[in-house]
Amino acid sequence: MQFTASGPEGHRIVTVTKFDDKFVTVDGNHPLAGKTLHFDVKIVDIRDASADELSHGHVHGVGGHHH
Numbered sequence: 001m002q003f004t005a006s007g008p009e010g011h012r013i014v015t016v017t018k019f020d021d022k023f024v025t026v027d028g029n030h031p032l033a034g035k036t037l038h039f040d041v042k043i044v045d046i047r048d049a050s051a052d053e054l055s056h057g058h059v060h061g062v063g064g065h066h067h
């Protein structure tokens with residue numbers, strides 16, 4: 001059984017792993033925690049780094065940078 005719990009970090013899915021008449025054991029890890037994930041990625045465009053990106057040492061997204 002799974003349910004959604006709310007906390008300071010937002011909502012998360014909690015899975016009940018064990019219960020008896022006194023205690024309930026829940027697992028708050030993401031359901032995919034510990035699983036190997038495979039992503040199928042397609043490169044749609046390549047561009048040169050901007051001067052800002054080169055000086056910062058990281059990429060800036062489509063909307064520019066926010067720092």
Ligand SMILES: [Zn+2]
Pocket residue numbers: 052053056058059060065067
């Ligand atoms: Zn930057």
